[in-house]
Amino acid sequence: MTPDCKARRPADGNHPDGSHLRTALDLAGAGVPVLPLRDGKVPFGNCRTCKGNACGGRPNMKAAGPCRCPAPCHAWAAATTDPHVLTSPVWAPVWREAVAVAYHPGGAGLTVVDLDNAAAVAWARETLPATRIVPTTRGEHWLYRGAMPSSNAVRPGVDVKSLMQYARWLGPGTGRMVVLPAAVRALVVKEDTTPAPGEVASSLPTRAPWSRQVATGCRHTERYVRTGLERGLALVRARTESGAGSQAFGVARFLAAQHTACPGPCGLAAIGEEIVTAAVSVGVPETYARRAVANGLETAVERAA
Template sequence: MSATTEPLRVALALAAAGVPVLPLRRGKVPFGNCPSCKDGACGGRPNMKAAGPCRCPAPCHAWAAATTDPHALTSPVWAPVWREAVAVAYHPGGAGLTVVDLDDSAAVAWARETLPATRTVATTRGEHWLYRGAMPSSNAVRPGVDIKSMTQYARWLGPGTGRMAVLPAAVRALVVKEDTTPARGEVASSLPTRAAWGRSVATGCRHTERYVRTGLERGLALVRARTESGAGSQAFGVARFLAAQHTACPGPCGLTAIGEEIVTAAVSVGVPEPYARRAVANGLETAVERAA
């Protein structure tokens, strides 16, 4: 190549820093597959969700073609796409990153209220929040919010500002899919009876027993009210809120017992127990992270 195009120059710099990259064409989308890979004829790449045998040297399969190899990026088979490229994308999961894509001002406001501060990159309509750590990708995890990491690409819009934080439990919880609530009368699982929260397990709590029980009962009522859907997400929110009330206590505050009561409430309206436990554990952990 006699001259280096601007997208290729950016791509090479990112690749040198360990960030897998790929070119984007007009419309800011990946280039189409070559004839051998079109319509999945090749079986897909080994790094795709459904692993396949494809070893095509061309930039096929979008994010799965992202690479840090400068020889591949400057090879003759990639040269034509760089001449047409208008932007550069990267594979966050391949770089050990997760991008929380906030598509509008409401989503940005939600993130500022809910998620730990981290490095941010301005986009046309919102922001990208970057965290250290990879996870499964998922679109529309809530209004205006996509998670881009292991099986998606993100457009490179610059290094951003701020210090990058470790991927928090609150982001991981966004992509945990709650199973459909079973029909009325069915039981997702049966939990053994456990001791309720009380002063005996909260010897270091600075709150009165009445204060804690009142807040807990209100939270449990919110979870039990979600009889059609959303009980798992509600359990996460209740666990996070209640745990946050105890961040200034010397402890112990019996948060494990509180968590068990929330899990039981979620299971009672059809949430599978494994999901309920993950949601509650993530909620309790998130409160601790935000207080740290």
């Protein structure tokens, strides 16, 4: 099924009048699994029973679990086409707080190429087959028929959302949707995040960590930079089962954004090396880790330009 329904494009903000739920029901009726988004346009947090995936997670997640929680826990994995679930008493208060509707592309047999800026859109127009296009705040969503693994930061400003991610519903878009091309599948590199017991993911050479000596033009204190970096490294190291490469991209982008107003140099290369090392330590192939971190650093600079 494809999101061809004519559900109206939801505006931002709270909607106690039920417009988000009506949009969700329209999409569900067209076979598109949906879920509500809260402030920040992110999924609602897990309930107490499911907090920290203590329940084992939804059966359709990467690490299949026993969860049958009636609440919209586990982000994209809670997306559903069941109108009885969407209108249930457990979901009712969530819809009253929702600011947007999201859908699970892979569950609808779709792949979304998320183009986050004008440069990414220009690249897609030169590289990918034309298909249905949905305008976004900063760029475009290109929708293809067919599902595939999801991956963030496949190149600067480009994410692939399908089997294990959600996409925000921004309307049906325009244009004829075509079959998922090999060019999109080729963008995704498998990320092996759990090495076999005793296996060394990579033997990275020892490099000097970030210090004031390599950041002579940074306007921040050393304590400020080190605190932010250590928090980011902890987030990457915590992804022992999946997502460490994507987390490395996000950490690199966030940390680099803190230095866009500095005269420089700020030692971003040294920061990047520490993030790469953290990702490799939990099983991310070094090549993948370096690409994710480089894309994260580059994306932050492009957004600041």
